[in-house]
Amino acid sequence: MxxxxxxxxxxxxxxxxxxxxxxxxxxxxxxxxxxxxxxxxxxxxxxxxxxxxxxxxxxxxxxxxxxxxxxxxxxxxxxxxxxxxxxxxxxxxxxxxxxxxxxxxxxxxxxxxxxxxxxxxxxxxxxxxxxxxxxxxxxxxxxxxxxxxxxxxxxxxxxxxxxxxxxxxxxxxxxxxxxxxxxxxxxxxxxxxxxxxxxxxxxxxxxxxxxxxxxxxxxxxxxxxxxxxxxxxxxxxxxxxxxxxxxxxxxxxxxxxxxxxxxxxxxxxxIDVSSLEPVTTFGYKPDNIKTVREMDGTHIDQIYIGSCTNGRIEDLRIAAGILKGKKIAGNVRGIVSPATPDIFKRALSEGLIDIFMDSGFVVTNPTCGACLGMSNGVLAEGEAAASTTNRNFNGRMGKGGMVHLMSPATAAATALAGSITNSSLFKG
Amino acid sequence: MKTFAGSILFLDRSDINTDEIIPAKYLTEITKDALKPYLLEDLRLGSFDPAKDIEGKSVVVSRANFGCGSSREHAPWALEVNGINLVIAESFARIFRQNMYNCGMMAVELPAGGIDLLFKKFAGTGARLETDLKNSKFILTSETEKEETAFSISGFDRDLIEAGGWLGFAESRY
Structure with a gap:
């Protein structure tokens, strides 16, 4: 059979x-x-x-x-x-x-x-x-x-x-x-x-x-x-x-x-992805999806690049490629957490860590911490995060916080703009 | 075997997730009892107030996809230490449902129409529920209403309830 x-x-x-x-x-x-x-x-x-x-x-x-x-x-x-x-x-x-x-x-x-x-x-x-x-x-x-x-x-x-x-x-x-x-x-x-x-x-x-x-x-x-x-x-x-x-x-x-x-x-x-645009979430459920274009300008307090979803070397390379030579906006805090020691070391040797730090990000040790509001980047009441993680439940990254899930490229571009925006890579 | 009877807490929303049932910040606790004060702390649902509305309840009735999200068994435990061993819903997330039976608790699906009926007849009435496990039916009573609702559970789920959970079942078998 x-x-x-x-x-x-x-x-x-x-x-x-x-x-x-x-x-x-x-x-x-x-x-x-x-x-x-x-x-x-x-x-x-x-x-x-x-x-x-x-x-x-x-x-x-x-x-x-x-x-x-x-x-x-x-x-x-x-x-x-x-x-x-x-x-x-x-x-x-x-x-x-x-x-x-x-x-x-x-x-x-x-x-x-x-x-x-x-x-x-x-x-x-x-x-x-x-x-x-x-x-x-x-x-x-x-x-x-x-x-x-x-x-x-x-x-x-x-x-x-x-x-x-x-x-x-x-x-x-x-x-x-x-x-x-x-x-x-x-x-x-x-x-x-x-x-x-x-x-x-x-x-x-x-x-x-x-x-x-x-x-x-x-x-x-x-x-x-x-x-x-x-x-x-x-x-x-x-x-x-x-x-x-x-x-x-x-x-x-x-x-x-x-x-x-x-x-x-x-x-x-x-599913034909040919016309797919970058997307993000707008509510407290992962199926609350809108295009980044529709969410353009949404207020953000913290950027988080990391987690089991998007904290790997490929993700850090994409984000660093967008951040290189630029500074993140004054109204946002940037946090990047390479997901493993090996990824961290590769990011160091490839110069990615320098790029993140020069742009204004803090680099944390590998940990799940911020993704579920346990440590290393918990949101305050009323704050919003642009995050490469996987879950945007109410209170997920901190009580009273909002999480917008997105790709590392969108998160990096959002860090530079200070609000949700399409990455420079997207020409659509 | 646990008991599956008592006053009902009605939670009228689909997709009530594990982070609402017990927020991740309390996962640092290493005893079940320590979770007791935090059940449903992050649930925002009309006038629901966990400080007032959970006390004395033994059964939860809710809508679709109850318990979605995390694998944390802290969600059933937080219910259990508050005296709630039974959740009735239109559907459950897989891991939450399995965790309930694994703890010797019950997560029972009823059709959407059946759930609707329970909300219409009994929500806000101070209703009580009894479980007739042998004949697979719930008996709900309020001051003015009485309703019997048949349910079905698999032989495996019944075995887990009777064994007090998956550990007891697996110990006797593998």
Whole structure:
């Protein structure tokens, strides 16, 4: 029977199928950060179950608030740190090596096509960019994942997005995913897989595919997913070169996961991006989308470039390209947070950090902090941010604050203008 | 097994998200009880006042896509420590819904028309709800109205309620 990529991954990992279409899957990786895992660790310890199913399959990082901002966040970090040590979790990333989980773990080669991955974080769907089934879960699912290496999911239904056309200059993967969410709504893919295919996806870098898959959850999607191809192999090659004799052999192996041409889809949505303009959000839901043109001149207090959506080297290069030799407006504060130490170092060696600092940005260490109003850039009541993050809920970056989601290019141009504006790259 | 009965808190809006249920700044807490004062703190909804309107409530009735957003199980926990073990809505975000059953709590979908009826007949009346889990029905009563509403839940969800959650179920099975 013809199958989608996620159906194939389910078949290869199914422990059992329970009544009502519940599939218990074996997990290839369980990712952990200090905010949701520390509670799981405490609960398991209280139950006398302080153990892990396979230490080599658990990857942990302190990323949400780092360095700790107060005694409570210090305690959360300590719980994770002590747990990793007790359970011999060698892939544990503490200060100096830590970064935003969904940027760090792919960079370390922990995500592979065909993998099943869970994490106590809703943006775990990011890793679908590699052709993996990766889903955010709550603390209890995480506890069972840590203890038993399994997790339960409903029969996957898939919406296939067939994306054609070339992006105009100044339009990016962020604009594509925001416009898709605007089209289908925050509930448009609930309990569904969002499979991104077509010529546009084939042309995107892994960074852009991660941006796309990262926001699947904002439409309610269980996971976003792209097919593995030579771009995937190139990205992973340093980690798989001992496994395969050539890139072609790796590609041939990964190709087995790709959806059959006659697989069943719950829905197929054709999208032509040729006329897409840069977009941003205007309200408290990620599906409140308008073109940047329509939002031109909207007041902004703070620019934030970073996060698991758009804090990667490609994003920093685009933003720096717009900021180079210019100063940000006097009415805005600019914050850039390279998502991992490696991205930070590359940005330093490429001169991007100089550009950001000369333009008036502050550069923070890698952390999730500001995106969810926990640290490093919380908004005051009544303030507005132009942000490359993924969520604009009421209070998200600070109580009483407004968040306008946008691409790094639009954010950089907005920093220069002092209010929402199209980037100089966009000639439309 | 938890209890699924009591006074009803009606929240008349779709897409009530996890950040409204429990803001991220409280995720630094490492005990469930510490979340109690902050439930629905950032929800702006008509005259709703979390300081007055949550006390004494045991059931939430809401609209579509309840619990969208973050994976934080702090959202069900914040409900649980306030004595709310049951949310009835037109639909739920996947992770929130699973987190509820994983904690041995209930997230039950009713058709939009059924939800509408509950709002029309019972919102603002001080109504109570009883759950007949065996026969899969809710019984709502106010001073002037009584209504029985059938619901369906899967065998797996029922198992989780009876096991007190996914950890108990998984321990006995894997």
């Amino acid at each position: 013809a199958k989608t990529i996620v159906e194939k991954i389910f078949d290869a990992h199914r422990v059992e199928e329970l009544s009502g279409g519940i599939h218990v899957l074996r997990l290839d990786a369980v990712f952990a950060h200090e905010v949701t895992t520390s509670v799981a660790v405490n609960e398991l310890a209280a139950l006398g179950k302080d153990k892990v199913f396979d230490a080599s399959k658990i990857k942990a990082v302190i990323d949400h608030v780092t360095p700790a901002k107060d005694s409570k966040t210090a305690q959360q970090g300590k719980i994770l740190r002590d747990w990793a040590k007790r359970n011999s979790i060698n892939d544990f990333f503490d200060i100096g090596r830590n970064g935003v989980c969904h940027a760090l773990f792919p960079e370390k080669g922990f995500v592979r096509p065909g993998y099943t991955i869970i994490m106590g974080d809703s943006h775990t769907c990011t890793h679908g960019a590699f052709g993996a089934f990766a889903a955010g879960v709550g603390t209890t699912d995480l506890e069972v994942g840590i203890l038993k290496g399994v997790c339960a999911f409903r029969t996957p239904e898939t919406i296939r997005f067939n994306i054609t056309g070339a992006l105009r200059e100044g339009v990016f993967a962020k604009d594509v995913i925001l416009s898709i969410i605007g089209k289908i709504g925050v509930n448009g893919a609930t309990n569904k897989i969002m499979e991104f295919t077509g010529p546009l996806i084939d042309s995107l870098s892994m960074e852009s595919r991660m941006t796309l898959c990262n926001m699947a959850i904002e439409a309610g999607g269980t996971s976003g997913i792209c097919y593995p191809d030579m771009t995937t192999v190139d990205y992973l090659w340093p980690f798989i070169k001992d496994t395969y004799s050539s890139k072609e052999e790796a590609l041939a192996d990964y190709t087995k996961w790709i959806s059959d041409h006659d697989a069943h889809y719950d829905d197929v949505v054709d």
